[in-house]
Amino acid sequence: MDLNPNRLWVDGCFDFTHHGHSGAILQARRLIPRDQTGELICGVHNDKDILINKGGMPVMNERERYAHTRSNRWCTRVVENAPYVTQAAVLDACGCKYVVHGDDISNDADGNDCYGPMKQLGRFRVVKRTEGVSTTDIIHRILSGSRTYTDVDAEIEDVHLDQLARYATATNGHDPWCYVFMHDFDHVTVKGRFAFDPRKTVYIEGDFDLFHVGHIEQLARLRQRHNADDTRVADGVADDGSVHVIVGITCSEDDLPCIMTLAERALGVLSCRYVDGIVLAPVAGLATSIRCLEHWRLDDPQLTLDGQFSYLNRRVVLDRVLSQRDHYVARNARKGVAS
Incomplete structure (x- = not known):
């Protein structure tokens, strides 16, 4: 070749x-x-x-x-x-x-x-x-229980527009594709390439902490429910007849703080080919206040049913790290990171 x-x-x-x-x-x-x-x-x-x-x-x-x-x-x-x-x-x-x-x-x-x-x-x-x-x-944060942010406003301020715009690009890495909204659909932070219409939008909301293939499998299912022959993202060409998947990424809850920051979770989700846009720190009730085609919560049983990776969740990932604590502490120490 x-x-x-x-x-x-x-x-x-x-x-x-x-x-x-x-x-x-x-x-x-x-x-x-x-x-x-x-x-x-x-x-x-x-x-x-x-x-x-x-x-x-x-x-x-x-x-x-x-x-x-x-x-x-x-x-x-x-x-x-x-x-x-x-x-x-x-x-x-x-x-x-x-x-x-x-x-x-x-x-x-x-x-x-x-x-x-x-x-x-x-x-x-x-x-x-x-x-x-x-x-x-990331392993250090899990082992030590440390968090980068404890204040929601400070976490939002750490989200940089230039990074969001890069990660929102189409498959060629240059042209725009994804939308990025702040709090609701009225505040556009990064404009996507297609004509946004809530009525042609499937919305899913969750914290997407430790973004993993169990989450991705759910996003893929939403995409496939409405777009059987989905080539628009591969081509980077807008198709007004397509249904788009928009992800609301919530801030940490006090009783269950996220391991990863809002910015880290946003960039991870934006890199997924099944995503057409994100809403950062959506206002309470956004999912039910908009006239979208469907709205879902992350890990809804209908999205995880019989999934190849439905066994994956935050607890499983944390337990994998904690069960090998001695190994990871030693490995991090060799890299100059105290856990």
Whole structure:
């Protein structure tokens, strides 16, 4: 297969597949010029290779990580069981000329640069690592019980318009797609590409903390209920006949504070291909006050019934981390993070 400079490869563990991972995928996709066609192939490592090279299992298993990465709007397709050390032969088989990675160092079990062979071949491209978020940081919050914010207003102020606009882009990573509203549908923070009509909108509300593939499966079901042949997001072209999925992301409750900030949850949800817009910190009663096609609560039994990932919820994720507390405390300590 011919190597195409606009067919790029990005790989990783993608544990939690948080907005830092999504940001790396987005940055890689944006390396392809807006006026040129291209593809971004995402290679995801399996559990065994992560255990060997990181000394412990990921929080999310390989099946969950494959599905979550596949749902990313800027990912063309996923290659499962991608080698931990990036191999030219794998990229060649996919027709990818370059691998893209952040500006941080990634080593294998022997301490070797996972991208060393590709760098020597001149087939490595670098993007800036997303600051302020990592799987290590999220695990630290879970283990320590720490929270970044205790004040709702301060949490809302930390949501940056430029970040929202980038994560709201279509599959090419350049053109606008998603809407971002603040509190209600009258306050548009980021304008989407399609004509917004509440009557052609399915609205779902929840905190979407630790955004995972169980949430994504519910969003996919809402999309598929009304759009059997859904190509508009793939093409980045507005279709006034389509039903759009808008997600209301609520602030933390005092009795159940979120692990992740409102900004982190917003960026994670925006990166999902089944989402057409979000409402940040929706006012109470928004779901029932608007004339939308349907309105739902996250984890409604009708959305989780017989789901492949319906077993996943916040408690399951927390228990996975807490059950391996000693391992994660030691791993974080090696990275200079006290839990």
